[in-house]
Amino acid sequence: MPAIVLVGAQWGDEGKGKATDLLGDRVDYVVKFNGGNNAGHTVVVGDEKYALHLLPSGILSPGVVPIIANGVVVDIAVLFEELDALAARGVDVSRLRVSANAHVITHYHRTLDKVTERFLGKRQIGTTGRGIGPTYADKINRVGIRIQDLFDENILRQKIEGALHQKNHLLVKIYNRRAITVDEIMDDLLQYVERLRPMVDDTALVLHRALDEGKTVLFEAGQATMLDVDHGTYPFVTSSSATSGGAATGSGVAPNRFERVIGVVKAYTTRVGAGPFPTELFDESGDFLREHGGEFGTTTGRPRRCGWYDAPIARYSARINGVTDFVLTKLDVLTGLETIPVCVAYEVDGERVDEMPVSQSDFHHAKPIYEEFPGWSEDITGARSFEDLPKNAQDYVIALERMSGSRISAIGVGPGRDAIVVRHDLID
Numbered sequence: 001m002p003a004i005v006l007v008g009a010q011w012g013d014e015g016k017g018k019a020t021d022l023l024g025d026r027v028d029y030v031v032k033f034n035g036g037n038n039a040g041h042t043v044v045v046g047d048e049k050y051a052l053h054l055l056p057s058g059i060l061s062p063g064v065v066p067i068i069a070n071g072v073v074v075d076i077a078v079l080f081e082e083l084d085a086l087a088a089r090g091v092d093v094s095r096l097r098v099s100a101n102a103h104v105i106t107h108y109h110r111t112l113d114k115v116t117e118r119f120l121g122k123r124q125i126g127t128t129g130r131g132i133g134p135t136y137a138d139k140i141n142r143v144g145i146r147i148q149d150l151f152d153e154n155i156l157r158q159k160i161e162g163a164l165h166q167k168n169h170l171l172v173k174i175y176n177r178r179a180i181t182v183d184e185i186m187d188d189l190l191q192y193v194e195r196l197r198p199m200v201d202d203t204a205l206v207l208h209r210a211l212d213e214g215k216t217v218l219f220e221a222g223q224a225t226m227l228d229v230d231h232g233t234y235p236f237v238t239s240s241s242a243t244s245g246g247a248a249t250g251s252g253v254a255p256n257r258f259e260r261v262i263g264v265v266k267a268y269t270t271r272v273g274a275g276p277f278p279t280e281l282f283d284e285s286g287d288f289l290r291e292h293g294g295e296f297g298t299t300t301g302r303p304r305r306c307g308w309y310d311a312p313i314a315r316y317s318a319r320i321n322g323v324t325d326f327v328l329t330k331l332d333v334l335t336g337l338e339t340i341p342v343c344v345a346y347e348v349d350g351e352r353v354d355e356m357p358v359s360q361s362d363f364h365h366a367k368p369i370y371e372e373f374p375g376w377s378e379d380i381t382g383a384r385s386f387e388d389l390p391k392n393a394q395d396y397v398i399a400l401e402r403m404s405g406s407r408i409s410a411i412g413v414g415p416g417r418d419a420i421v422v423r424h425d426l427i428d
Contacts, residue, residue: 002259002427003217005244008224009263009317011233011271013297013304015329015412016264017043020057020220022327022410022420026427028215029065029207030058033250034240035222036073036105036135038128043417048089055082056220059093065210067203070101071240071250072222073135074147075110076192098196099203100148106160107188108167108180109134115175136239138163147200150193153186160185204252211257216427219247219258225317226271233363236275244321262426263323263406265314267331267396270295270304276364279307279343293333294415308370310343311403316356318405325426326404328397329412331389332419337375340396343368344403373399381414386423389413 004023008014020030020043037053043060050060054075059066068074083093109131117129138144143163149156160182168179210217223242226232231243241249248255268289271277281289286306289295295304317323334340346353346366357363376390383389389397389411401408409424 003211003219003253003257004260004262004427005219005221005247005258005321006262006264007221007242007244007317007321007323008227009265009314009321009323009326010224010269010310011226011275011277012224013270013272013295014224014264014266015327016220017052017057018329018412018417018420019262019264019327019410020218022422023218023426025061026216027058027061027064027218029067029210029217030056030061031067031069031203031207031217031219031247031251032056032222033069033071033219034242034246035238036130036132037075037078038130038132038222038238050086050089053082054078055086055096058218058220059086059096060091062092065095065097065206067207067251068096068098068102069203069207069251070099071246072099073103073105073132073139073240074098075105075130076189076196080192080195096199097201097203097206098147098199100146100200102147103135103139104145104147104150104189105131105135106145106185108164108171108185109138111171111177111180112167115171115177133239145189147196150189150196151200153190156189157182157186207251207253211253217253219251219253221246225263225320226313228320231320233275233360236273260324260426261322262325262327262409263314263317263321264327264329265309265317265400265404266293266329267309267334267400268293269307269310269313272297272302272304276360276366277305277307278346278363278366278368279310280305281307288337289333292336293330308341308343308368309400310368311400312343312345312354312356314400314404323406325409325424326401326406327410327412327426328400328408331393331397331411332380332413334375334396335380336377339372340375341370341372342399342403344371345369381416381419383413383421384418386411386421389421 056066058064112134114129171177223238227238228242289306376392378390411421
């Protein structure tokens with residue numbers, strides 16, 4: 001059985017939780033391999049809506065083992081808040097496993113994230129202020145704290161002392177904030193040790209054995225391709241590897257174990273935070289997409305920037321990730337539009353460019369070249385086969401498939417768990 005990677009193919013919020021949930025009853029393990037609680041998945045089950053931030057979406061599927069792998073940064077307080085909230089609603093959370101090598105977000109990471117962003121002024125990146133970037137920076141600088149360190153108080157104290165020696169100079173002398181004491185951080189982290197201990201495991205070994213036993217493992221990326229620290233619109237990106245390549249380093253599973261890469265795209269485009277966005281709309285069309293699509297951040301509540309579908313970005317994501325299948329979400333949001341523009345290329349310095357420009361400056365100034373497609377007015381939320389869709393909706397999907405570099409295997413037609421049209425099997 002396969003190891004499958006699921007990635008966002010735009011700037012996030014594409015509906016990866018829905019795609020994960022679609023596969024839930026055929027998957028044995030769901031792995032979160034990057035990011036932290038800076039992104040959210042909304043999953044609708046019947047009349048129930050679940051907003052997940054740190055936990056893998058598979059935690060909602062009975063029998064699935066959810067894993068927080070080594071590439072994730074963990075705010076332990078948020079972890080237990082989410083677990084408690086789900087347990088209170090009757091969800092079994094006892095199967096969760098957490099990598100001993102995952103890094104820990106502390107109070108000083110959150111503080112530095114917020115004050116640094118304010119200090120940048122007009123050059124702000126648009127972080128969520130949850131300490132994600134500073135935690136990854138500490139990881140790369142080799143002064144980070146890992147989950148396993150919480151079980152050795154002497155090691156933990158030494159690491160916190162080393163980290164705070166520099167950070168307190170920054171907080172006090174540059175940002176005019178008070179110094180943070182070692183004991184504050186120790187007390188905050190140690191309160192979770194006994195509850196955390198049973199969840200901690202060598203998750204890379206767990207996953208290796210699962211694949212050897214023929215289990216199906218889904219690797220669920222946080223954020224999205226265009227926010228990847230290497231391949232996204234740098235510096236307006238996240239701090240981790242959100243592409244399919246990140247699944248290997250972020251989980252400890254070898255690259256040759258992966259057999260399928262599913263990219264999730266909306267039938268239009270959104271992004272949160274600063275950075276270039278060629279198809280962004282500032283008129284009533286943008287308002288239409290935002291209101292009809294409920295485009296407000298799961299984690300932050302911030303209104304999302306909205307624009308038309310960008311085919312060059314989809315092709316770029318297909319290439320970077322090796323996408324074998326796309327899941328197209330929120331097709332129903334476009335119902336009622338007379339015509340639907342799609343960006344098929346860009347104009348840069350008066351010339352047509354068919355692929356994403358290599359220069360960030362060119363991408364920032366790129367103007368979309370649109371092709372328009374006729375819309376539809378029929379309600380499609382009840383469609384369960386491709387043939388149930390209006391002809392114009394079918395034509396739109398086929399056109400996007402032709403432009404995007406891989407087949408569109410499933411189509412979201414509503415927020416509900418079963419509101420999806422499957423054209424091709426995502427596993428077999």
